Amino acid sequence: MEKELDLQNKLRPGLDILANEIIISLKKRIRYKQNLPIYESGLVKDHPELSLLEYELARVEELHAELGRYMYSDQESFTNVSGVPLIILRNAPPSPIYNIPTEMGKKTIEFYIQWIKQACPEGTDSDRFGETVTTDVANLLNLLERITLGKFVAESKFQEETEAFKNTGGEYGAIENLIRHPERENDVLRMAAQLARHYEFSEKEAIYMFQWLIDATVDVQVRYIQNRLNLGKNK
Secondary structure, eight states, X not given: OOGGGOIIIIIHHHHHHXXXXXXXXXXXXXXXXXXXXGGSBTOSTTOTTSBHHHHHHHHHHHHHHHTTXXXXXTOOOSSOOTTOOOSXXXXXXXXXXXXXXXXXXHHHHHHHHHHHHHHSOSSOOGGGHHHHHHHHHHHHHHHHXXXXXXHHHHHHHHHHSHHHHHTTTTOHHHHHHHHOOHHHHHHHHHHHHHHHHHTTOOHHHHHHHHHHHHHHHHHHHHHHHHHHHHHHHTO
């Protein structure tokens, strides 16, 4: 199995590092009020059809696209960056996973804004719109990356238990039963709570967020393997 698909020594340590970044960034977000006008159209000069979040997210992802971030199969964007040219000379790197989009961008934004409404102080502070939306963009990029890394985990599991997955016939629940690892999921939740205590963040909110991340990642993994099974039939 390729090094990039090594669950124990490569993938899970990377996920644990990303967990730190997520908790730190979430803590920063709760320092600001909900600032809901950021998520509604009308704030951006010359772009009245866009929310401030949509506008800034597109600008940040355009910069990342120029540097080649979305040439990697595990990286996905919230916005359309297909027409953004590279500014550096580099070829698309080889990937151990299939380029199967998760289509989780919209769901991630919807869940994140819902979380803001329950976790952040009510009210609006226009003096902090800039800091708030900057934090939002960082949070969303971290959350989506955490979810899309699940494709590596799915490919690793598929290669380890190919026949078992084939025997599911592509049925969602049967694949999910092979994907779910309750002990590992509990470890992730315990780590989230531990990080929350360390960074003086709400354990309740940390567990809430990471439970959603686990469920979203499992869904991505199941759909990834469903596609892998279909790809195998076409060979």
